[in-house]
Amino acid sequence: MLDSIRSTFIMLGECVKMSLANILGNRVRSFLTVLGILIGVAAVIALITTVNGFSGSLSNSFSAMGAGTLTVTVTGSDLKSGLSTDDLAEIAAMGIVDGVTPSVALNARVSRGGSYETGISVSGKNGYYFTRNPDLLSRGRAINFTDEDNMTQVCIISPDMVEQFFYGVDPIGENLYIGSIPFTVVGLMTEEGSGNISDMMSGSPDILIPYTTALKLNSANVVTSFTVYLAAGVDSETASDALEARLEAMFSYEEDCFEIMNMSSIEDTMQNMLNMVSALLAGIASIALIVGGIGIMNMMLTTVTERTTEIGLKKALGAIPWQIQAQFLIESFLLSIIGGALGILLGLTLSLVLSKVMGTSFVISTFAIVLGAGFSAAVGIIFGWAPARKASRLNPIDALRSA
Amino acid sequence: MSMSILKRREHSPAPASGNPDAKDAFFRMEKINKFYQMGEEQAHILKDVDLSLDRGEYLSVLGPSGSGKSTLMNIIGCLDVANSGRYVLDGQVIEDLGEAELARIRSREIGFIFQNSQLLPRLTAQKNVELPLIYAGVPPRERRRRAREMLARVGLSDRMGHTPNQLSGGQQQRVAIARALVGNPTLLLADEPTGALDQKTGRQVMGLFRELNDEGRTIIMITHDMNIAKYARRVVHIIDGVLTEGGGTADA
Structure with a gap:
């Protein structure tokens, strides 16, 4: 039991390494794939951070008043x-x-x-x-x-x-x-x-x-x-x-x-309105995340087709279907997490610039970062699921024959 | 017809109790049949194939394309299962197994060698050899040690860090052989192992096969090439899905 857990971890570790090699080996393509996620996360982060800064300034002027x-x-x-x-x-x-x-x-x-x-x-x-x-x-x-x-x-x-x-x-x-x-x-x-x-x-x-x-x-x-x-x-x-x-x-x-x-209650009301507007805008921005997810799914489906032989070979060498599925899922997860991380960086940079321009305070929102990271991870898993499943179900014979 | 075969299989006794040979046999196929549905028609690819092998044998299956030899290889290699008949490999009855169980048997029992060495282009020779061990969950250190050992065995000690495109065709095929050997399988299964090689390199690979067999490895080689088949110690012919014994080769 302990042994099988251990070997599962070893296997997953190798999957991460191989996935990273694939992603980095195709830098331009990987970047274009994660662009959608990147833009979506950046937009959400920039919006939330900017609105937070704005509401901070608002509450300052309210307490002055x-x-x-x-x-x-x-x-x-x-x-x-x-x-x-x-x-x-x-x-x-x-x-x-x-x-x-x-x-x-x-x-x-x-x-x-x-x-x-x-x-x-x-x-x-x-x-x-x-x-x-x-x-x-x-x-x-x-x-x-x-x-x-x-x-x-x-x-x-x-x-x-x-x-x-x-x-x-x-x-x-x-x-x-x-x-x-x-x-x-x-x-x-x-x-x-x-x-x-x-x-x-x-x-x-x-x-x-x-x-x-x-x-x-x-x-x-x-x-x-x-x-x-x-x-x-x-x-x-x-x-x-x-x-x-x-x-x-x-x-x-x-x-x-x-x-x-x-x-205070007037301020609360205004803050509430601001939060609602911010949630609405973030909701609109998160459409970009879904579009980005579709981009990743498309790329993963292409990858599965391109690597049919590789999948067949790995199966012939003893890979179990779930191991194949895990590998592709890890790859799409890593792709979108990388996109998400880049998006967080871009979003924070954007909102720093915006706060300077608008003269509002710049506060890094942990919530926004967690949201961005969580969202991109979820996108990677959700949109990577179907391609990974497809890969795991490939018949090794057909997969090898297509070579 | 096929009903009666199915029925017979259902009622066939377990190898241990009924057929004393089946238990002892290392490799035994009995009345293997395989059909493919091609639209309306059913193609009968393998017809009542019987084949037995002892440990340490070196067999080649010789047949033209379309003879059913690829299908036979898939069944031997546990990539596919027969529609009827009995297949025992190393004491295990291979029938009605799920994908995961088949994968486990492939991982433990069989080392595949393909026509186009089928190495992963991004990985080094060593990493390619490690691949089967990764899926078997072998820890990294032991994995590296065994991969290096096997690459040394096929004479590629100085090429471990090279990627496939930095290796010649013969070297690539030797990496593939090392990969097939690294899991210490009971059976080496080669599908046209020299198909993509020039004659000289092909002869070298055949020499390596013979050495491996001399060390006690059991080898089944599938080929359409008479000149290659003769390197094995025993040859069987397959034509139109029917397997016939061809006797030992000249230099066996």
Whole structure:
């Protein structure tokens, strides 16, 4: 028993050697045969790797835009049009919440001296906002909790505003009128702004003021838009559900009073779509693998016909049918594995180039490589089966006579 | 007719119990018949062939083309089985065997030598000789040793690494003989072994056959050439599927 296993392995080892000799002895032909597999695998690998890189970049920009935050827009009901400062404090006190930033947006006429500008986007923020966005300020100080409580008339302005109203003057400490109310400039924003999704949606404000002051300017007493920063390690789905429950209670369970936007779930949705597109494209690319498999089958059938005498001879010398079958199967397997390996190399090279061109990240996907290798191995066995079977069934007499 | 033959075969007793000769015989064919279906017609290729051989004999089967000698060779070589009759080789009854069993018997019992040496062009002489041992599952080291030994026996020690196209026709045929011998078969079966060789080389190969026979090898040689057949110690004729004893050759 052990002996027969041993001799089987010896035989298979020889098959591998002989197959390699055949494949390498016919380099041009072998290369043309595996070209289909090569292209198919390369296409699948390049697609998967590129899409992976793209989705990596996507998720990076999403987390820059505010992963770990929930943005709430309140439409309100007849009884309650928005959230009070107390409501916000209640939400901020939830275990899942690290802090809350209200956004009170208004459009105002801004003036200084003789120059003015209308339609300037002004946004009311709280002190917490600045602790979460420390890179926002280029100079000066942030709005702090004292400003919030005292509804101070201080503001932080964008570089555009500096250019507009403070040409040649250091703006800090100077006054600026929002509507008819004077504000003291205490800080300057960087060119980039916060990059925060809720700020982007409200059109990147040019002037930030304490939100309590903004509410007074608006002659409102409720907040209709705010961002909830989740505590570390909190799942955004769970948090979203908890927040929803809390808000529903605040709005006495009336329907459609608010909307929670979960950046993570939007990202998930986009990633899912991307994955589907990638699977679809990979599916289309794998048609090339099938075509490649047919190429291998065709070549193997030709080989079997060409080597009829050899097969007959080997049978006469004592080869058992399954040994002949194994030899041809090994040959087609090796052919397609070689094609697959070359395809993986080409695919990775292609996707490296693509990632450089598109500026996305290049991540080698183990999954794609395993898929490519597995696919080509399967193709070799599936499409090599019929020719190998044909070879093993050749009658040695006919095979020898054809010489 | 063929029914009665089949019936007889079914009821024929096992060699050990019924026919004491069959058990002892090294090589024994009894009433071998072979038919081929050619469209509607059935061609009767071998007709009640009886043939017995002792160990160490050197026999040639002489017959013109179409006489059925190739078919007989195929049956002797276990490449094909008879439709009826009994064939015993080295104590084994060759009938109704599957492909795998036939392959095993070919591997153990028979060394083939073909007209066109039938070497694999990509392999070296040594590797060609190793081929039967590969299918028999002999480990590499022993395989190499035996192949070298056999190539030395046929006088090709200095040609082991050559591929067939680097060898002359006679050398190729000697490689083929080494390949036939390497498995230490009980029977050497040669089909027109000099058919592709010039006269001088052919004579050398026949000399080698005679030497092998002197060493105790059993040889059956199939040929259409009277001049070649006479090298054997015993000649049988086959004409139209009928085998007749031709007696010993002149120099036997």
